[in-house]
Amino acid sequence: MLIENAVEKAIDECIAEGILVNFLMKHRAEVQEMSIFEYNEELHLQNVRQDAIEETNAKAAVIIAEKDAIIAEKDSAIAERDSTIADQNSAIAEKDAELAKYKSKYGPL
DSSP: OOHHHHHHHHHHHHHHTTSSHHHHHHHHHHHHHIIIIIOOHHHHHHHHHHHHHHHHHHHHHHHHHHHHHHHHHHHHHHHHHHHHHHHHHHHHHHHHHHHHHHHHHHOOO
8 A cells, every 4th residue: 555545544544533533624634745755764763773772872871880880899898908918918027027036136936
């Protein structure tokens, strides 16, 4: 069925079923023209795809931000642990130095 015939049939069915009767009777030619010449399925589908891409990108951005926050928290915990280990290594080195002094002063244990 040609688009012109399909649009004409759809308008007739709407009027017969009482759907937008006054509007369609008054603006029938404009509705037909818009339906036939202005609707572009390819453009419509392109817009739908673009909307889906934008929605997906927005969701991905949220996930990336959440992931980055987790990584920052992990990095902070690692830095804190490394600082604690460095402090403990320093304390061990101090004790080793004390023992070395003791051994040099009093001999082997």
